[in-house]
Amino acid sequence: xxRDDKPEAEGRVFKIVGTRPIRPDGIDKVTGRARxxxxxxxxxxxxxxxxxxxxxxxxxxxxxTARAEAxxxxxxxxxxxxxxxxxxxxxxxxLRDILHNVMAHDKALYDGHAVAAVAAxxxxxxxRALALIEVDYEVLPHVIxxxxxxxxxxxxxxxxxxxxxxxxxxxxxxxHRFEFGHGDVEAGxxxxxVVIERSFRTAATHQGYIEPHACLASMGPDGQADLWCxxxxxxxxxxxxxxxxxLDASQLKVTASEIGGGFGGKTTVFLEPVALALAxxxxxxxxxxxxxxEVLRASGPTSSTSIDVKIGMKRDGAxxxxxxxxxxxxxxxxxxxxxxxxxxxxxxxxxKNVQAIGWDVVANRPKQAAYRxxxxxxxAYAVESVxxxxxxxxxxxxxxxxxxxxxxxxxxxxxxxxxxxxxLTATLEAAKAHPxxxxxxxxxxxxxxxxxxxxxxxxxxxVTLNVNADGTVGLSEGNxxxxxxxxxxxxxxxxxxGIPYERVRTTIADTSALGQNxxxxxxxxxxxxxxxxxxxxxxxxxxxxxxxxxIWGIDEDAVVWEDGHAKPAGPNAGQFPPMxxxxxxALYANTGGPIAGHHEVTAEGAGVSFATHLVDAEVDPETGxxxxxxxxxxQDAGKAVHPAYVEGQFQGGAxxxxxxxxxxxxxxxxxxxxxxxxxxxxxxxxxSDLPMIDTVIIEVANPGHPYGVRGVGETSIVPPLAAVANxxxxxxxVRLTQLPMSPPKVLxxxxxxxx
Amino acid sequence: MTQIHVSTTINxxxxxxxxxxxxxxxxxxxxxxxxxxAKEGCGTGDCGACSVxxxxxxxxxxxxxxxxxxGREITTIEGMADGEILHPLQQKFLEHAALxxxxxxxxxxxAAKALLEKNPDPTETETRYWLAGNLCRCTGYDxxxxxxxxxxxxxxxx
Amino acid sequence: MVRVAIWGSLRAATGGRAEVEVxxxxxRELLDRLxxxxxxxxxxIDRGVSVVIDGLVYNDSWFTPVRPDSEVVLLPRIxxx
Numbered sequence: 001x002x003r004d005d006k007p008e009a010e011g012r013v014f015k016i017v018g019t020r021p022i023r024p025d026g027i028d029k030v031t032g033r034a035r036x037x038x039x040x041x042x043x044x045x046x047x048x049x050x051x052x053x054x055x056x057x058x059x060x061x062x063x064x065t066a067r068a069e070a071x072x073x074x075x076x077x078x079x080x081x082x083x084x085x086x087x088x089x090x091x092x093x094x095l096r097d098i099l100h101n102v103m104a105h106d107k108a109l110y111d112g113h114a115v116a117a118v119a120a121x122x123x124x125x126x127x128r129a130l131a132l133i134e135v136d137y138e139v140l141p142h143v144i145x146x147x148x149x150x151x152x153x154x155x156x157x158x159x160x161x162x163x164x165x166x167x168x169x170x171x172x173x174x175x176h177r178f179e180f181g182h183g184d185v186e187a188g189x190x191x192x193x194v195v196i197e198r199s200f201r202t203a204a205t206h207q208g209y210i211e212p213h214a215c216l217a218s219m220g221p222d223g224q225a226d227l228w229c230x231x232x233x234x235x236x237x238x239x240x241x242x243x244x245x246x247l248d249a250s251q252l253k254v255t256a257s258e259i260g261g262g263f264g265g266k267t268t269v270f271l272e273p274v275a276l277a278l279a280x281x282x283x284x285x286x287x288x289x290x291x292x293x294e295v296l297r298a299s300g301p302t303s304s305t306s307i308d309v310k311i312g313m314k315r316d317g318a319x320x321x322x323x324x325x326x327x328x329x330x331x332x333x334x335x336x337x338x339x340x341x342x343x344x345x346x347x348x349x350x351x352k353n354v355q356a357i358g359w360d361v362v363a364n365r366p367k368q369a370a371y372r373x374x375x376x377x378x379x380a381y382a383v384e385s386v387x388x389x390x391x392x393x394x395x396x397x398x399x400x401x402x403x404x405x406x407x408x409x410x411x412x413x414x415x416x417x418x419x420x421x422x423x424l425t426a427t428l429e430a431a432k433a434h435p436x437x438x439x440x441x442x443x444x445x446x447x448x449x450x451x452x453x454x455x456x457x458x459x460x461x462x463v464t465l466n467v468n469a470d471g472t473v474g475l476s477e478g479n480x481x482x483x484x485x486x487x488x489x490x491x492x493x494x495x496x497x498g499i500p501y502e503r504v505r506t507t508i509a510d511t512s513a514l515g516q517n518x519x520x521x522x523x524x525x526x527x528x529x530x531x532x533x534x535x536x537x538x539x540x541x542x543x544x545x546x547x548x549x550x551i552w553g554i555d556e557d558a559v560v561w562e563d564g565h566a567k568p569a570g571p572n573a574g575q576f577p578p579m580x581x582x583x584x585x586a587l588y589a590n591t592g593g594p595i596a597g598h599h600e601v602t603a604e605g606a607g608v609s610f611a612t613h614l615v616d617a618e619v620d621p622e623t624g625x626x627x628x629x630x631x632x633x634x635q636d637a638g639k640a641v642h643p644a645y646v647e648g649q650f651q652g653g654a655x656x657x658x659x660x661x662x663x664x665x666x667x668x669x670x671x672x673x674x675x676x677x678x679x680x681x682x683x684x685x686x687x688s689d690l691p692m693i694d695t696v697i698i699e700v701a702n703p704g705h706p707y708g709v710r711g712v713g714e715t716s717i718v719p720p721l722a723a724v725a726n727x728x729x730x731x732x733x734v735r736l737t738q739l740p741m742s743p744p745k746v747l748x749x750x751x752x753x754x755x
Numbered sequence: 756m757t758q759i760h761v762s763t764t765i766n767x768x769x770x771x772x773x774x775x776x777x778x779x780x781x782x783x784x785x786x787x788x789x790x791x792x793a794k795e796g797c798g799t800g801d802c803g804a805c806s807v808x809x810x811x812x813x814x815x816x817x818x819x820x821x822x823x824x825x826g827r828e829i830t831t832i833e834g835m836a837d838g839e840i841l842h843p844l845q846q847k848f849l850e851h852a853a854l855x856x857x858x859x860x861x862x863x864x865x866a867a868k869a870l871l872e873k874n875p876d877p878t879e880t881e882t883r884y885w886l887a888g889n890l891c892r893c894t895g896y897d898x899x900x901x902x903x904x905x906x907x908x909x910x911x912x913x
Numbered sequence: 914m915v916r917v918a919i920w921g922s923l924r925a926a927t928g929g930r931a932e933v934e935v936x937x938x939x940x941r942e943l944l945d946r947l948x949x950x951x952x953x954x955x956x957x958i959d960r961g962v963s964v965v966i967d968g969l970v971y972n973d974s975w976f977t978p979v980r981p982d983s984e985v986v987l988l989p990r991i992x993x994x
Contacts, residue, residue: 022849029857030845032792032832036858039791124775164956165922178989179921182931207994208892210796210804211858260794260858261892264994292797339989355921370994416918416986417965455970457993483855483893522993604977605969644852648894652855655895679801679890687896688880688887704969714993 009639009701009708016495017707020644023487024506025258034258037214037230042285045216046075046119048278049126049288050271051133052298053108053115056142056364056672057155060106063116064134071132073125076282079116080105083244083277095243097333101367102244102273108137109157109332110364111673112297114270119278119286142364142672146329147306149173149363157332157362173362175334178342180415181355188321188353192312196389200382202721202739203665204304204329207371208656208684211260212295217275218285223247225276227254232266232480233519235460238511244273245280252276255510256480263656264370265300267519296677300369301666303328303336307382309345313390317401321353322346322414326379329363336360336368337375340455343415344718345379347453348402348424348610350411364672370521372653373454373714377660377721381739384450384722389735398449398726399432402612406451423636423700424451424610430634430696431612445618445629446730452611452718456711457522458603462514463532465493465540467595471582473497475536476509477529478517483652483713484645485525491641492530492707496537498564499581515600523711526641527702528603534706540597544584547591552576605704606711611635613654613719617727624747626662626728632694638702638710650716651693657720659685661728665740763824765790766834774821781805783821784831792832792861796890803889806862807831813869815888832861835868843913844868844906853902855893863889867903875911879904915943915979918986919954926953940964941975943985961990 028034065077080103099105104115116133120126141155148154149171156172165177189195215229225247231237234254242249259266271288278286290299306327312320324345330336342358356379391398406425412418431437431449441447466474475493479485486506494501518524545559548566552559552575560569565578588595616630633650640646663683667675676682701708721739728746729735734753738745758773765788774783781798784790784807793816796802800815807816808830835842844867847853854860863886870877870885877885882903883896891899914934919927927933935950937943943964948955964971965986971977972990979985 020852023852025857026849026854027841027845029854029860030841030848030864031836032790032861034857035791036794038785038795124777163960164953165925177922179924181921209856209858210802210890210892211794211856212796258858259856260796261856263892267994289795292799292802340991343988357921370992372994374992374994416920416988418968418984420968455991455993457970457972457991459972484852522991524993602973604971604974642852644898645855648852648855648898651895651897652893656892678799679797680799684890684892685895686887686890687883687900690883690896692900693895693897711993 008706014495016491016501017639017641018643020642021487021491021501023484024490025481025486036211036260037257038289040216040228040257041287042216042218045285045287046121046282047123047126048117048119048275048286049130050114050274050294051116051130052294053104053111053113055108055137055139056111057140058108058137059140060104060108060115061136061138065116068118068129068132071125071129073121074118074129075284076119076278077116077129077133078277078281079103082281095240098240098269099244101333102270110366112294112366114274114298117274117278119282144363144365144668144672146304146327146361146363149329149361150327150359157364161334174359175362176360178339178358179355180342182412183353185321185323185353185355189312191320193315194390194393195310195312196386197308197310198386198737200307200309200385200737202305202378202381204301204365205660205664206296206301206682207263207265209261209263209265212290212292213271213299214289215272215275216285216287217272217279219276219279223251225252227252227272227276228257229254229272230257230259230266232259232262232482232521233517234480235478235511235517236267236519237269237272240269241273241276245276253510253512256508259480259482262482263372264374264521267370267521268300270299292679293677296682297674298366301366302371302374303330303368304666305378307378309382309386311386311390313394315394317394317396317404319349319351319405322349322351322383324356324379324383326356327359327361328375329361329365330368331365332362333367334360334362337370340375341379344376344453345383346414348407348451349405349414350407351414354414356414372656372717376452376454376718377657380450380452380718381721381725385725388726399428399437402451403428419608421700421703422608422610423698426698426700427610427612427634427636430698431614434632434696436614436630436632441616444621444731445616446727448615448617448723448725448727448730450613450719450722450726452715454523454609454715454718456527456606456609457524458528458606459518459522459524460516460602461528461532462517462600463529463536464514464598465536465596467540467581467585469585469588471503471585473499473504475504475506475533476513477506477533478509478514479520479525479529480508482520483648484642485529487645488526488641489529489533492533493537496534497541497581523713524606527606527705527709527711530641530709531603531705532599532601535599536597538597539599540595543595543597544581547584548579550591607638607702607704609636609710609712609715611715611719613723615723615727617724617731619728619731619746621750624743624750626741626746628658628691630691632696633716634696634698635712635715636698636700636710637712638705639699639708640697641709643697646697646712647695649712650695653716654693654720655685655690657717658724661721661724661739661741663740663742759822761822761825763826764828766830776822778821779817780819780821780824781816784816790831790833794858794861796858803866804859804862806865806889808865808869813866832865835864842868843909844903847902847906851898851902851905853894853898859889859891863891863899871907871910875907877907915981915983915985917943917947920987923954923957923987926951937979939975939979940971940977943979963988963991
């Protein structure tokens, strides 16, 4: 490798990074003071509500709004006609799809698709107004299932959207074909002693954030607009809404509220452009909040999938070839994360012969949104299930087989590149050495193992760090804090400056205060914003060293920064007493003006992350119900800045994966309508479903970050589907190949195996 | 529409408000009284984010009508700390990093306080079952359970 | 010349070749030359690509240097949740 692979952080002794201080936004969040999306109000505010399609697929022949507009208290009714830009004006496919999703055009494409919206003086009035809007629908045949949608005679959502990668003659619902891999899989299978091929299915699941989408918009006749919303990226919201409404980005100021969970689901817009359009039309501030029913019907779930996997293995456990074909429906628009499923499903293995094919398919369901390592958990589920079955068939130890075939530094990944420094084998070794792996199991109990991988991501990042006259520091960054990132930024700034954690306050700035910041996604924030924070602190240190040099009358280069102080160095060493940050800050006005550091970068060089999960499950053979008995996560964090929040990411991802494996699914009726749009019937894990989730943090430094940080937020959801499936299959004595493994499915599998 | 006049006690303070018949206690707290600590995660009593106590009983405020609280005593997350002194549960949630996004936190704290008032020495299983009506999507509950158990221990020693 | 690895479904645009060579000193030149030499790749470049250079993923930074001995792999654009 041409690159110098030695991490800058190697050997560095940290004072603050690696400790567990209390998060700066903590008190607001335990006292109810923190303001989330729905917690903001404005004088004269109206309530906005959305009318949604009751049909899975229908042509909209006309929308009558006159009766709604005539209702006392109604201040605005909008339909697609009220968006300045229509599809013809937008040459960006993605933006046009977002507009079609925000407000239906000529067709409603799924149950819950927005078709009109009202703003009224109160929620009851707005509800009455919705009932007065007359939509003339021509109901069309619909398709929900991914395999059905690929059939040549399936109802078609869009004509002419398939791209050049799709072979002629396929359904127009097939949007894109991906293929990755290398070597010769057929030759590889010929070398194998055992080849297993299996088909798997996973249900669509929702990110399940507890806070529904919410926003408050206002706009003047001059086009100046303000928007408050819960989002993973307010710069994205600004850019997208400006594009959809024909506004200048400079005229739309977006402030991110505290965010009540996102997991990828708040990386797009739903209500925000609608609220702005209603505010523009009514001349009043408009607040919109989704109900849970709306969240489930109309905001992003992830794909449902259908996957075939074939793997060959020699008797000694060496994998000779791996092949997978993945079919993901991404809802009503192109863009399912199937490419990431296809790229990542074999990432944990060093394979000579590997091929993964992915099909992106549309169906009459809500447009999928990113969900934590989008696309990866399903692919890993299928591959890790087959690897498990091969180990079982050959009587081999599951961790030893994974270690034997594991990707290591320099391995050519199944998706193309060679890995740099990676920690997969470290997670496997840690799992092997952990008492969990050898703990005894009881009757009807089984143990599952699985590995997972995620790419991680960097992206546009701006940070400004201001040194105040009293020696405290204000840090402004542009990424909503979804799980403790303000604590991590504060720690990194304090570490670099050499001052106490309590002296730094980190603020999530609005879109007028900083340049472009990429969405809080791709596990990027601690990596990329952390990198920019460290560089901004270093820029401020350079300024402070220069000020000290002036005061001492020596050369700037002859000043060093140590432990929060400027010190004369070189020939001047010891000539002057060190000056603290506070002492330099106090003299700012006399030495050249306010002191600040900033850094703007499109961060590249995110390090990939691997994990290994161990889980014990018990199956009740009478009911098919599964109990998770014990769970341990082993994951490479590069460097854990705030270990408690790293553990929290590991635990939260594992439990979302447990829910995906055991309970969660979108259930559609024959009419194409979602039958379980509420938390009673869409059942996410509750406290009594779970044991403690043990965690082991592995630290294999990422050479691309000054402290060695890798993103940790996403990888943790990749292994649990497979780990739980392997544990349940072992406990039930039969291989389970469909998620969720709800009691009826497990029972049916047990009954079928008994004959 | 005729509004209903209600006199009640919230966090020890006498409060009067007008509400419409169909308005929930959660609507009243959030939209009429500015007490936005209770959150609406579902509106159907499934998530517990709107938990408050009504005459010391733990309820989902989205399932109580505003008009029902005449003459009764309500406590919300806003009444949990004593001035600037946090309740031990609040302090332990901070120390254990028992929140990530924080949207479920007010409801879980109110529910956990109600648990410890009933049962000052709950087992892990009792704590998990008591909190089964409070959904958290970020943490996997591990640190929440640890924080509640630790707070219970501290309160028993106090 | 820099050798660029092409993923499977994009090989239709390179006459089936898994690896192509282009003259490029940085990421921008690399993408420009690729699209010129293999016009079938252009729609995917327009949709978005990431480029792995010596094991690190780059999405946007045009002026990232690419050396003749660099290992370069084209990928669909990496995002996240």
